[in-house]
Amino acid sequence: MADGAPLVEIKVRDDGPYKVTGPVRLVDPDGGTWEVPPGESIVLCRCGASQTKPFCDRSHREAGFSSCERAPS
Template structure:
């Protein structure tokens, strides 16, 4: 399955399918075997670039609706 990114309301970005997560130098994060990962978009995670649930307590809000 090609990579699919879902921007979650008031939360992270869910990435699933065929993907890899790299740093700017091309290093690859070890996410082997994970069917999905969640990327932080609130900026408060202690595990960036991954979500650690901090968005639930930091007041982050972001309604998401795709537009054409």
């Protein structure tokens, strides 16, 4: 990045969650925050079945979630 700040990385996992590697701040609708330090990760639900949204609890496995998106070439 131009300003020297670490890059936030978001990985799309086949048939699973988004893995977000910080530094990043996640903000809920009430303004509560989760701070993810540089190099640490969180996984965010993509299937909608998690009981711990916005975080993944691996419910996608039982829900049969399927998605294998790829970046356009």
